[in-house]
Amino acid sequence: MVEDRIRGIFARAGADGLLHAVPVGTASVAAVAAGTEPGDGEIAIGADEPVVIASIFKVLLVLEFARQVAAGQLDPRERVRVTRGDRLGGWGTAGCADDIELSLRDLAFFAMTVSDNSAADLLLARIGLDTVRLLAGELGLDRTRIVGGPRDVLEAMLAEVGARDEAEFALRYPELAEERKRRLSALDPLRTNASTPREITRLLRLVWQDEAGPPQACSQVRELMARQAFRHRLVSGFPDGVAVAAKTGTLPGLHMEAGVIRYPDGGLYAVAVFARSRELTASRTEVDAAIGATARVAVDFLRSAGL
Template sequence: MSTRTATEDRIRRIFAEAGARGQLHAVPVRAGTPAAGGVDGGRGGREVAVGADDAVVIASLFKMLLVLEFARQVVAGQLDPRERVRVTSADRLGGWGTAGCLDDVELSLRDLAYFAMSVSDNSAADLLLHRVGLDTVRLLAKELGLERTRVVGGPRDLLESMLEEVGARDEREFAARYPALSDEGKRRLTVLDPRRTTASTPREITRLLRLVWTDAAGPPEACALVRDLMSKQVFRHRLVSGFPDGVAVAAKTGTLPGLHMEAGVARFPDGECYAIAVFARTHDLSASRATVDAAIGRAAGMAAAYLRGDGR
């Protein structure tokens, strides 16, 4: 058995022990600048792939594409990043950032991008998507060669589909009705089915990361903004947990019932960078999030160690 196969088997076991099924793709970033028409698996094809070409729900990971398109439009002079936006009660979706504020908030487009990336603010992402344009985000995915990446809408669209399927008028009613659903009923929700919702593959997500980290996803200033905002994400319980001090991780997380995911780039002190996308679907929808989150970190750390030739 090859070292790579052994590593991939160990990663599968890590997720199985956490009560989940995991999918992962990890590749070196600086193995040559990825071209728009195709990206190889890594240095000499070096990669770690566990279900890397299977379709996965990407939830809030789509915000990487959204903010990239925003940054490109800013650099092109199509948008003023200082343009003011008011987040009202009609825009609030609940959760982090402006999505959970009790009062109206006014901020700039670039601060919407900051909140969308740093705390995965859904209201900020919705308003930014409205300004940037859903069709342009879809076109960007195609331009970057992300042929299996699909964006069906913003966070509000996904929330409204959940409310409709559960028969709830608002979030409060949804919170009351959702726990009464059977696990099978929960799994039938559109937002959890990669065939019907915003989705991609682990390999295409690492492709996006490599394009951004090598300034091949747009103007260097636009790519730099995305990298900077990803470095400011406040959540440190998934990918970051799998790396020692001194390794800088810039990432974007995503979460839905029974789905835990994160994608990002780990930069080691020697300057080497690795793009990693990890997705976990729990067998039991009440499984401990902490256990699954820790498994995501362990799997990511193990994949990077293999890519670095550490023999683990």
């Protein structure tokens, strides 16, 4: 069975994985929104299990931003200053040494393409946490929960470890017992931003079918996802000529990516893969490669079935 092959790939990488893969456009939009999926037209391994979504939440965030721009509620050229107090460390504005100023649409660009946490926080502050939550409900993502932005997740982790800042966290975290690491709220789908693999592919299908908002808003999300810089997970599983538009998410021991795979013949497949490594480290190249490999197995099976 294809599911056994996928489980075997994760096991050899030292991880447990959940996956949902489904063609885009094979079911009616109404059925997608209502939460009904074609049972024979999917690969589902724990597809309805709750999962931490980490930075995959930025797809909803940027979608809501694009919807507000399309509705004339926001000027995408509005300027925002990113100061020392806004920086969380990492890519994009989050790792800059000096204060910078940029537009709201550039915040969305950095949040999606390089998973810039500072950009995401500032964008979330501008569009409103409640509006992102309402969007999830409007799209029928009843099991998707957004509790806050990247700073909220980071501050919870620092508090639980007893660290004053990221540097102290980096020193304290490796010394924690494994059981204490696993109790961190950021790693618990019942206490942080969470969804299910099936709901994430549903979100992607709605975006790709222009049913998650005005067509121009959905188009903007698709374009930004296609420009994501990280290519070590889903992209690694597919040959040249196959386009991948996706968003990663990473926390200690959690590796994930969700995206849409587009073949030259026009075939489109939404895939969401969530892997938990058995060692709670931030970087495991074997697990990252397994995400691409399992996605390829799932999509190959769907294509072989003529879906």
